[in-house]
Amino acid sequence: xxxxxxDREIPGRETMVLDAETRAQERPHDHQDELRLWLRLLTCTTxxxxxxxxxxRACFDVTLPRFDLMAQLEKxxxxxxxxxxxxxxxxxxxxITGLVEKLAELGLLQRIPHPTDRRAAxxxxxxxxxxxxxxxxVEHAEWISNLFAGLGEAEVAQLMRLLGRxxxxxxxxxxxxxxxxxx
Amino acid sequence: xxxxxxDREIPGRETMVLDAETRAQERPHDHQDELRLWLRLLTCTTxxxxxxxxxxRACFDVTLPRFDLMAQLEKxxxxxxxxxxxxxxxxxxxxITGLVEKLAELGLLQRIPHPTDRRAAxxxxxxxxxxxxxxxxVEHAEWISNLFAGLGEAEVAQLMRLLGRxxxxxxxxxxxxxxxxxx
DNA sequence: CGATAATTGTTGAAGCCTAAAGTATTTTCA
DNA sequence: TGAAAATACTTTAGGCTTCAACAATTATCG
Numbered sequence: 001x002x003x004x005x006x007d008r009e010i011p012g013r014e015t016m017v018l019d020a021e022t023r024a025q026e027r028p029h030d031h032q033d034e035l036r037l038w039l040r041l042l043t044c045t046t047x048x049x050x051x052x053x054x055x056x057r058a059c060f061d062v063t064l065p066r067f068d069l070m071a072q073l074e075k076x077x078x079x080x081x082x083x084x085x086x087x088x089x090x091x092x093x094x095x096i097t098g099l100v101e102k103l104a105e106l107g108l109l110q111r112i113p114h115p116t117d118r119r120a121a122x123x124x125x126x127x128x129x130x131x132x133x134x135x136x137x138v139e140h141a142e143w144i145s146n147l148f149a150g151l152g153e154a155e156v157a158q159l160m161r162l163l164g165r166x167x168x169x170x171x172x173x174x175x176x177x178x179x180x181x182x183x
Numbered sequence: 184x185x186x187x188x189x190d191r192e193i194p195g196r197e198t199m200v201l202d203a204e205t206r207a208q209e210r211p212h213d214h215q216d217e218l219r220l221w222l223r224l225l226t227c228t229t230x231x232x233x234x235x236x237x238x239x240r241a242c243f244d245v246t247l248p249r250f251d252l253m254a255q256l257e258k259x260x261x262x263x264x265x266x267x268x269x270x271x272x273x274x275x276x277x278x279i280t281g282l283v284e285k286l287a288e289l290g291l292l293q294r295i296p297h298p299t300d301r302r303a304a305x306x307x308x309x310x311x312x313x314x315x316x317x318x319x320x321v322e323h324a325e326w327i328s329n330l331f332a333g334l335g336e337a338e339v340a341q342l343m344r345l346l347g348r349x350x351x352x353x354x355x356x357x358x359x360x361x362x363x364x365x366x
Numbered sequence: 367c368g369a370t371a372a373t374t375g376t377t378g379a380a381g382c383c384t385a386a387a388g389t390a391t392t393t394t395c396a
Numbered sequence: 397t398g399a400a401a402a403t404a405c406t407t408t409a410g411g412c413t414t415c416a417a418c419a420a421t422t423a424t425c426g
Contacts, residue, residue: 031328033339038231038327040346045228046273047353048221053414065382083404090229092384097406099382119391119404144221145214150352155345156216162334162342163223169333170230236384248412266374275414280376282412302374302421 041166048147055143060136065091067140069099070108070125070133079112079124108132224349231330238326243319248274250323252282253291253308253316262295262307291315 053064060067072088073080086096100123103109108129114120125133148156236247243250255271256263269279283306286292291312297303308316331339 031324034328034331037339037343044346044349051357141214145217147353147356148217156220159345160220163227166227170330172333173330174234
């Protein structure tokens with residue numbers, strides 16, 4: 001994703017509360033800043049994600065989604081349902097089904113029956129899965145640390161805080177839309 | 184990789200690469216902060232991307248990659264080669280081939296011969312493509328602006344700056360790796 | 367010039383991802 | 397209790413994405 005927004009001149013028809021004239025005077029910027037911020041955010045994520053994907057493949061012959069799924073399971077040694085995985089990883093249910101299938105074939109995780117709910121399927125890492133993940137996690141953490149090595153501690157903390165604000169803002173906006181759309 | 188690297192003598196007068204490297208080596212840091220930062224960055228991008236994808240699909244029956252490709256072409260009315268698209272969108276060549284194929288079938292872009300290089304294929308938006316994109320771009324810009332509406336101007340500016348630093352840092356780290364791996 | 371290298375785009379295999387529809391089970395509540 | 401709704405997961409169709417191998421063309425340089 002390139003760094004440059006579709007830099008068309010977009011007439012400000014955002015809110016109906018303020019007429020375009022007032023808005024233009026108060027805020028000389030349309031949606032350009034937010035657009036540029038989004039593109040930069042996307043660029044950063046894409047760059048890092050691509051790098052990590054390439055290295056995981058080269059060093060451990062594993063894909064990023066599989067690594068992520070194992071990372072989730074590692075945090076819950078007693079196991080987790082597929083739905084919980086789906087929510088935590090922010091991907092669809094069907095996606096998890098496929099990933100679990102592959103990792104189970106490789107012997108890295110196992111399904112175990114849910115104690116009370118016969119609909120649910122629980123999974124957890126096998127011994128081999130734990131060992132495999134432990135190896136990868138060490139390298140992975142170093143890679144990430146290295147990619148961010150150009151930033152100071154203060155910058156990292158500040159980014160953490162601001163991205164927390166972004167999360168808040170996005171959640172607020174999407175919840176509002178969901179409510180407006182009737183759940 | 185010791186605690187006291189000998190080339191630590193010269194303070195930050197060196198290249199970006201060296202600076203990042205020494206910093207990562209000299210700090211016996213557990214990488215936790217960077218890891219958390221990366222996860223939060225990924226969360227923000229995933230949230231926004233998912234929301235935009237859903238809305239583009241619901242409102243315009245278009246996918247995000249196709250929208251992005253059209254956005255790139257919109258900025259270059261005279262056209263662009265596939266390789267240029269690939270670099271700007273940071274995706275593989277083969278990916279672009281497929282996207283262009285689909286958009287051409289829909290009549291939204293057209294191929295035109297490259298004036299001097301018979302290997303290269305140039306594409307540009309058709310009239311219909313321009314119109315279609317213009318419609319979508321207006322809504323899209325509003326969506327993005329809305330998703331970031333919880334942030335103030337200063338926060339947006341600060342995020343812009345810090346993400347610029349992230350980009351720098353990542354580029355430095357990956358360039359260094361590429362060089363070490365022999366281009 | 368002409369061999370070698372680099373670049374441009376395409377193809378195919380493998381895998382990721384979503385949305386929507388379907389099945390099985392559990393929960394809700396009249 | 398028992399019908400209706402909600403939940404957990406699977407399946408399928410369509411689309412995105414990468415990597416690696418390939419063909420065509422252009423660039424490099426002895």
